Amino acid sequence: MIRLDQEQTIKILNKFLQGTYMGIHAYKRFIEKLQHSSLKDSFISIQKDQKNHATLISERIQHLGGTPVTSEGIIGKIEAGIVNVVENYNSEEEIIKHAIKGENLYGIRMSEDLVRDKLDEESLNLVHRILDKDREHVDYLKSLLHS
Template identity: 35%
Template sequence: MNKNLETIKSLNELLQGEYMAVESFNNFISRLDDEGIKKVFQEVQKQHRENIDKLASYIQDIGGQPNENLGMKGKMGDVKLNMDLGSSPDSEEIVKKAIEGETQGINMAEKVLRGDLDDRSRDIAGEILEKDRRSIDKLKNLNKN
């Protein structure tokens, strides 16, 4: 049972990161004027929402309770993001901040993956990690245009 609690705790950390990503993308999207960039940001946000659904369901399937609020860390991150972006950031700055946030999320997911997870939990965390890496590629391509 103790191993399961550790797994649930790790997966909930990952879930928190996904919620933080959705919130950050809400912030980014509301500041974007370029419809093309906005569309890519919405796709990335949709991917994070799908990750949340998958993680929350799995946590419940293994007998845990998904921690579905941002918590203090998430709220502080949101405040910091608003301060970093200022009142009228340009699209390039928003994309840069989004890439930074996605990179932090990947680092967190890698940390969770290095933890003591069962095979199924490791597969789910690995899938999320892979999708987040693809999201970074999408965002990086925006700054090339």
């Protein structure tokens, strides 16, 4: 039987996982727009990291006795659709800026708020390792703007 605190942890980790899937799908759209760009491989590499993060979080949820989500959910799909309509970006610079904004706002800040004081130590350490990698992505993307 799953304890109440484990149930809470699973719920929070699944929300975090939905956000990770949003990131994976956002990078899919960036990669499609970068078909003939030297940046394509860098964006594929970042997306690969995010897919690995999704696997790690899914495994943690299963270890806790839960069932991991397999997509960003309905709200995530709606948000992604709205972002695509509202924020039209085509140049490499616009794509990089959009990726930085997504990683910073949705990937890091919202995730930190989501997990703060709500996870067991092992789950929190995993999330922090993932967010540290996301910060590395942001630093790398920023370096592309200044090169």
